[in-house]
Amino acid sequence: MLDEILPAKxxxxxxxxxxxxxxxxxxxxxxxxxxxCLGKRYFLGEDSLLESNENALILGKGVLSSIVQKLSNNSLYSINDQLIDGYISYLGGVRVGVCGEVVSVDGVLKTIKNISSLNFRFPHYIKNCSLDLFSYIYANGGFKSTLIASPPGVGKTTYLRDIIYQLSKDDKLYNILVVDERQELTSIYNKESIIKFDNVDVYSNCSKKFAFNNGIRSMKPDIIITDEINIEKDIEDIENALTSGVVVFxxxxxxxxADLKNKTGFKEILSKKLFERFVxxxxxxxxxHIAGVYNQNLQFIGV
Amino acid sequence: MKIFLLFLLFLFFICVAICVWFLYYIRFLLYKDMVYISKYLKNNISFNKKDIKTLLSETSKNISIFTRNLVFDENRNVFYFKKSDIEYVNEFFDSLGKGDVSWERNNIDFYLNTFEDMKQESCDSLHKNGVVYFKLILGLGLALCVMLI
Structure with missing residues (x-):
């Protein structure tokens, strides 16, 4: 998939x-x-993974800039908003983290130049990986708003992706709105092709505020699914959705x-009982792998 | 037979005259198309942020085949354009896609001004030099035919 982007070697x-x-x-x-690879780090050799950097492939100078140009289809302006946020979304849900020298004018971020590192995160699709969860989040004919927590790289997005899949194929034909801020959730590369989910409304590449406000008004969703919320920034929009009768994943x-409890603004989520399940x-x-499922008072209810 | 050969000779001069006029005409078309492409890119880059390749392909149906060969055909054989014109157009395309929206708009504006000047200059050249050379070559052909009769 990255043949056109990366140097041939x-x-x-x-x-x-x-x-x-x-x-x-x-x-x-x-x-x-x-x-x-599956949580373990290796150096990349010409035809294998290496434990030491002795024969590892080394990236030449200037290659990163050319990769970024290719990622943008030679149209940097089309991805500059993402670049300012430190990432680039690429085909099939690949997210590329970008590091370099930040350019700002009068305190306003303009772009990132002299790019020094890129981190490609490859999405995966594990079909039915979320099935165990449904007994906890579905009751009395309705779903419970759920917050899925984990450290980076453990599979939150993969998990949410499967929840989207499971809900989208449900006979009840829920109105599912996916707020795919970084274009990772709904477009997924699966070895040979890019799968897109059917029966799902998607706002992509936009702020959660915009998608929540406009989505509730115009798309009348039953369920909103979104990735990587920031409690401080997004709590108002999530509260608005939950109090409008929309289920949020x-x-x-x-x-x-303990980590979750220490997050600024989380007490408000707990006191208002905004989410009914924490996973x-x-x-x-x-x-x-589910380590634990908790109820709205953060009491353990099962694995 | 002689008259027929002279007619063929005159026909040859007519063809040469048309070709010379046409070189001026397609140069005018090139800059007319470049003005259109620049304006289209400028308007659409800030609106929907489609990539350059997509935007260019959207302009293809509204530009002449000669410009299309220069812009889209990688194995282009564009002998009919002057080298300096080709270099300037390529310089424009090479400059695209390197900055944010406001930078792109300023950059396109810069080239657009030049393209508009070149369009005017090529239009004047078409009406002056193009027509003069056309008439001159026809006159030359006619004179040669008369001399040979």
Missing amino acids: IANALDSISYNKICELRLRNDSPIVVD ASIHASSV FLSNEGGVC
Whole structure:
């Protein structure tokens, strides 16, 4: 999939690794290339993964800028808003994190130049990985608003993606609105092609505020699904959705109940009982493994 | 037989005259198309942020085949354009896609002004030089035919 983006040597080396195993690809200026395979990091060799950097492929100078140009289809302006937020969305839900020198004029961020590193995060689709959760989030003919928490890279997005899939194929034909701020949730590369979910309304590449406000008014959703909320920034919009009778499935970065409790604004979520279920994922029992399900008072109710 | 050969000779001069006039005409078309492309890019870059390739392909049906060959055909054989014109147009396309929206609009504005000047200049050249050379070559052909009769 990245053959047109990456230099041939790197693309060929990646082709020798099973796509299902690759989670991340880290490219740094003038440094050995690092690949994260199922949570373990290796150096990328010409045709295999290496434990040491001795024969690792090294990224030449200036290559990163050309990769960014290609990621933008030679139209940097079309991705500059994303670039300012530190990432670029690419085909099939690939998210590319960008680091470099930030350019600002009069305190306003303009772009990132002299790009020094890129982090490609590859999406995966694990069909039916969320099925175990449905007994906790579905009761009396309705779904419970759920917040899925885990540290980065454990599978929140993969989990949400499967929830979208399960809901979209339900006979009840729910109105599902996906707020896909970073274009990761609904367009997914699956070895050979890009799968798009049917029966789902999608706002992509827009702020949650915009999507929540306009979506509720114009799309009349039963369920809103969104990724990586920021409690401080998004709580008002989520509260508005929940008090409008819409069920919300969202994810957040937090490794434990204590982490979640310490987040600014979380007390408000608890006191107002905005979410009825909290689900913690861990990678101890494999990707998308449920570590615990909690009720609206953050009391443990099962695994 | 002689008359027929002279007629063929005159026909040849007519063809040469048309070709010379046409070179001026397609140069005018090139800059007319470049003004259109620049305006189209400028208007659409800020509105829907489609990539350059998509926007260019949207302009293709409204530009002449000669310009289309220069813009889209990678193995282009555009002998009919002057080298300096080709270089300037390529310089424009190479400059696209390197900045944010406001930078792109300013950059396109810069080239648009030049393209408009070049369009005017090529239009004047078409009406002056193009027509003069056309008549001159026809006159030359006619004179040669008369001399050969």
